[in-house]
Amino acid sequence: MNDVLGFGVIVGVISVAGLLAVVSNRLSERIRVPAPAVFLIAAAVASDVITRLGHFPTVDVQRLVTVMLILLLFDGGMHIGWRRFRGAAGPVLWTGVAGTLLTTAGVALAAHLVFGLDGQSALLLGVALAPTDPAVVFSVLGRREISGRSGTILEGESGANDPVGIAAMAAVLGAAGHGGWSAFGHGAGEFALQMGIGGAVGLLGGKALAVAMRRLALPSGSLYPLRTLLAAGVIYGVATVAHGSGFLAVFVAGIVVGDIRAPYKAEIERFHSALASLAEIVAFTALGLTVSIASLAEGNAWLVGLGIAALLTLVIRPLLVGGLLLPMRLSGGEKLFVMWSGLKGAVPILLGTYLLSAEVPGAQRLYQIVVVVVTFSVIVQGGLVPAVARWCGVPMRTVEPEPWTLSLRLREEPTGLRQHVVAAGSPADGTAIKHLDLGEDTWISNVTRDGELIPVSGATLLRAGDQILVMVDPAAPLAPRTVFDASGPPPP
Template sequence: MDDAVPFGATLGIVCLVGLLAVLSNRLSTRLRVPAPAFFLVGAAVASDLVPALGGLDITTVQRLVTVALVVILFDGGMHIGVTRFRSAAGAIVWLGVAGTVVTAAALAAAAHWLFGFDWYLALLLGTALAPTDPAVVFSVLGRREISGPSGVLLEGESGANDPVGIALLVAILSAGTAAGWGAVGTGLLVFALQMVVGAVVGLAGGRALLVFMRRVPLPSEGLYPLRVLASAGVVFGVATVLQGSGFLAVFVAGIVLGDERAPYKREIERFHSALASLAEIVAFTLLGLTVQLKTLPDGRAWLIGLVLAVLMAFVVRPVLVGLVLLPVRLSRAERVFVLWSGLKGAVPVLLGTYILTTHDPGALRVYDVVFVVVLFSVVVSGGLVPWLATRLALPMRVVEPEPWALGLRFRDEPHGMHRYTVAAGAPADGASIEALPMGENAWVSFVSRAGALVQVRGETVLEAGDELLVLAEPDVADEVEGLFTGVPDGAPDVGAEG
């Protein structure tokens, strides 16, 4: 019992820090600086002031952050879902893969020719900085939500390019410092294997998990979210053992589950959303503890980082990635917003820790550069996102908090009951309920607008953002869905020109 007091004090301090991290979102909204910046910088400063905090084993940090990313990517996949992903699938895959490769190559060339990095380290640096993080964007936007294809594309791109960036770094590390076409061939083979195996395991794992959720009941409601969480870990593990991308696998599995019904699905989604928020705090804090601010002046890391960050924000992303984005159908405002909002987050810093483990003499310098670039991207580029969204007059809606919920429980799955959100431009947007061609086998029974109930009458005019509960027979369900979402089940991909 002698250690009870020190342990209690430590636990209290850790929980107090966690509470401050949660409350930092209020400060983030006021200062227009993404909350992750506070976690990253605060942890870095703390590790310099209290050296014991920076004594974490780098492998332990990598593993903990990997678990956090599994949670974040799985939740991100569920948030997108099959319907939203399918509406821009071609654009998401194209931008996630080609955009990552172009960004990595351009930054590698800049690091080599401008600052004298050898090609191996330059490629590692460029690849580490390639992935984007939409959580940073949405943290800055706060309660404002971007409507239309740009929001889907940003979410999908980050979910796709995180696994792509990680797989690309693994491929480069596998090829090593060897020169010649043999090394290139080895890297391409490893990369292709990671992508294909990850996608296949994710699809199969997502479908298997869905069957498991529907057919195997559990004795307690609280066990259902835990089962899904454990299953996501299994999907990651299987893909990794098979030499695939576990990150891509959990992201795809999350997409598969996103729109599907299952027992306690809303509770599962709330649990994973809260857990993803915690995972983001943990990831940025742990990664911040690995940074030593006192080493940034060494080798001009801060200057190199600033130059690369400016090049990425004003040249690489808008020009080179802009060329990649040309085949995608977007308005000029949406295109500008997507290209500016490719912000960096936890994944580049995580990839930087893998570079540290190579024990290359220049690895620490590369890691410091990664930190500076991420910090610039989060604070400067991220801070301008709300202003840019307003300036471009993008379709946005303010999502007000809705702390009160009213629901019904059913013993069996309610097959004829469907929940929709009226999309902007959908046939139902601006139409009265009686004017909708739903026939006699479907009817609207519940409408919620801006967090308040709307009386359902034939003359009630629906608006974009309205949440509806619709009863519809199976034979007309697909047609009814198209009225409210604008994307009927089975519609072809319209995310890219072709």
């Protein structure tokens, strides 16, 4: 009986902590401090106050955070989708792969020349701090949506360079037993192998999952989101067993299935979005338990961390990643925004725990430096992202939540129905329905504005934010999306 009571206390305390973490998202909006920083700092303080919390095994933390990253990367890939990724694939891969490797070299050089770290420690620190973090990027953006390619590049880079950073760390640690050019060759070969196998498994696994989502019916609607969740785990496992990057495979699979039309797709997306929010809380809380605030004050690790954070934010990323952005078709403001928004988060801290597990000389000090850099990045860089977007002239709008829904359930796929939201500045914004260039085989049957149904007639003026249901002849060409998107031509 005492065991039952004790377990009940544990469940209750963990649930209260989880509820506080969920509610803290509102607090983070008010104080303009990203939620991941709140989770990380609160867990670190708790581990200092309740010493038993600080003895959580590092290996268990790594495994827990790995599962959370699978959820975050798959949801991030689905959020980007194949259509958005295809339009910015070159910049995403360029910044995600080349940008990560260049940042590694830049941080390592600064750590060695400016702060006196030995070559191996400097390289390991550079690898750990190179990746940006999807959890922090999505959390900082929150309900904000960035117009144009800069948002896709930023989100895609944060998802693509995590697998790159993790594979690079595995390659560097694996090459520790080799020497000279042998170490370099071994590490480069291991890295290329992980990237190639991970990308191939993700592409094939995503296509197989897309076919299953569309064609393989299940007896209950509640099973559809579970199928995609378990499939993501299978894709990660297959890629890892094949000596590839499971993280890259999961991210690519999410991109592949992001835009497909499938039964219960909206429910699947909401399910994974909720899981990603939970994963963010769990990952930063678990990593925070490995941090001792008292130990950060010892020695000069915090001072070195702040110095590297300032150099990384103001010099290294702008020079190296900014150089990669020069040939891209982005405005000057968009390039500056992408340079600033390379936020660090859970992945650098996870890579720091790998140093602890590998018993690298000076690992504890390196880990403390990583934690300081990540904390600086989340609070300072992340907190200033909305302001920097305004200064750079990058369009960013707030997507208001829609807690109420009016839906229509059908047994078969609706081939003649399309749903759109009128974007601000689109040809449909402020235009009467009869003046829209929709064609003879397309008509608007339903308009919802501010939660109310609007009577539809030819004289009905559409406004930005209107949710419309379009009926089309399945045999006729579809009305162009540009009528409702901001990128479309002006109305006649």
